[in-house]
Amino acid sequence: QKEVEQNSGPLSVPEGAIASLNCTYSDRGSQSFFWYRQYSGKSPELIMFIYSNGDKEDGRFTAQLNKASQYVSLLIRDSQPSDSATYLCAVTSGGSYIPTFGRGTSLIVHP
Amino acid sequence: DVKVTQSSRYLVKRTGEKVFLECVQDMDHENMFWYRQDPGLGLRLIYFSYDVKMKEKGDIPEGYSVSREKKERFSLILESASTNQTSMYLCASRETGQGFKEQYFGPGTRLTVT
Numbered sequence: 001q002k003e004v005e006q007n008s009g010p011l012s013v014p015e016g017a018i019a020s021l022n023c024t025y026s027d028r029g030s031q032s033f034f035w036y037r038q039y040s041g042k043s044p045e046l047i048m049f050i051y052s053n054g055d056k057e058d059g060r061f062t063a064q065l066n067k068a069s070q071y072v073s074l075l076i077r078d079s080q081p082s083d084s085a086t087y088l089c090a091v092t093s094g095g096s097y098i099p100t101f102g103r104g105t106s107l108i109v110h111p
Numbered sequence: 112d113v114k115v116t117q118s119s120r121y122l123v124k125r126t127g128e129k130v131f132l133e134c135v136q137d138m139d140h141e142n143m144f145w146y147r148q149d150p151g152l153g154l155r156l157i158y159f160s161y162d163v164k165m166k167e168k169g170d171i172p173e174g175y176s177v178s179r180e181k182k183e184r185f186s187l188i189l190e191s192a193s194t195n196q197t198s199m200y201l202c203a204s205r206e207t208g209q210g211f212k213e214q215y216f217g218p219g220t221r222l223t224v225t
Contacts, residue, residue, distance in 0.1 A: 043218050
């Protein structure tokens with residue numbers, strides 16, 4: 001059974017701080033890793049994708065992947081109240097295009 | 112612009128009714144998915160389809176069936192709705208192939224079964 005684990009939160013950070021969201025996965029054959037953002041009452045939208053070890057940066061977002069330790073994280077720099085949402089981690093394994101989703105971490109950025 | 116649409120945003124049905132949830136995508140994607148999302152449980156895959164008339168069970172197919180007669184349309188059917196099927200239902204589509212292929216979600220249908 002492939003598992004993707006996230007702390008449900010909520011993670012509360014002040015505006016302007018760095019928010020750090022973590023995700024661990026059980027399948028060592030996992031190859032592609034996704035971060036989705038989901039606002040309350042809305043559908044998930046993809047914000048980051050990573051498949052190589054190391055960091056990938058896109059604006060205020062940085063995804064970090066460590067395959068040896070089987071975790072992927074999302075850093076949000078200069079957090080804004082508009083970043084308040086649930087962040088879903090998703091993982092696909094070799095040979096499958098079906099992602100396994102974590103249960104999501106709720107992030108609250110307070111002014 | 113990529114688009115996945117769902118027939119209803121909100122739906123209220125009675126126990127025992129047959130319910131149809133429709134999903135349409137305009138991206139010519141081969142793969143389509145139905146999920147349900149419940150608080151604390153995350154996204155759970157009900158069924159997916161990788162081609163017209165082809166379907167595969169996901170993690171929680173019990174109580175559901177699907178139909179894909181045309182490439183752009185994927186329907187989720189609740190044969191006899193029950194209160195434990197009250198949930199948010201999300202449809203998604205994805206281009207086929209390995210590697211990075213974004214999965215696009217529809218706006219969701221919040222179904223209440225009374």
